[in-house]
Amino acid sequence: xxxxxxxxxxxxxxxxxxxxxxxxxxxxxxxxxxxxxxxxxxxxxxxxxxxxxxxxxxxxxxxxxxxxxxxxxxxxxxxxxxxxxxxxxxxxxxxxxxxxxxxxxxxxxxxxxxxxxxxxxxxxxxxxxxxxxxxxxxxxxxxxxxxxxxxxxxxxxxxxxxxxxxxxxxxxxxxxxxxxxxxxxxxxxxxxxxxxxxxxxxxxxxxxxxx
Numbered sequence: 001x002x003x004x005x006x007x008x009x010x011x012x013x014x015x016x017x018x019x020x021x022x023x024x025x026x027x028x029x030x031x032x033x034x035x036x037x038x039x040x041x042x043x044x045x046x047x048x049x050x051x052x053x054x055x056x057x058x059x060x061x062x063x064x065x066x067x068x069x070x071x072x073x074x075x076x077x078x079x080x081x082x083x084x085x086x087x088x089x090x091x092x093x094x095x096x097x098x099x100x101x102x103x104x105x106x107x108x109x110x111x112x113x114x115x116x117x118x119x120x121x122x123x124x125x126x127x128x129x130x131x132x133x134x135x136x137x138x139x140x141x142x143x144x145x146x147x148x149x150x151x152x153x154x155x156x157x158x159x160x161x162x163x164x165x166x167x168x169x170x171x172x173x174x175x176x177x178x179x180x181x182x183x184x185x186x187x188x189x190x191x192x193x194x195x196x197x198x199x200x201x202x203x204x205x206x207x208x209x210x211x
Contacts, residue, residue: 113195
């Protein structure tokens, strides 16, 4: 099973990918998580990419494709994988097609989570994160603690979760990523799911559309 989950920032791709990964026994590959881990560790790649993410801009395609190529070659990807938040542009999708063909692999399906933009702005800009363990907190669910209840780390809002940055990220998505919907729709592999439903309903819909 080789899947791609598409959707705007905050659509819930990561949540659904984690559950699919656990149930199907295949790895979730999030380029965003890979980049943020490099930023947290202060690697050369992390320092280079931090300015892109802080401004809500996309990381250059060549860098992302190199990261994905290296990840797909690992042994745990042999039974399959779930790409969460990648590809984000048509050139990335075309590059991925080349990588998969080179590795004698084919996509099983592409699932797009349909969402409401204003609802996403409220959802993302209410999100706070522990700087140490990455635990998420939501201001909409009550007061956010200054220290993580899991590890004691400092809790704050990531720069790319602030409202002005979120709106910019959604604008970037509309202009550069939405064409992917048409790209994969043209291949007959695209399946659409209502991403504004409950987490459980979205998950069941994904399983149903994948058969």
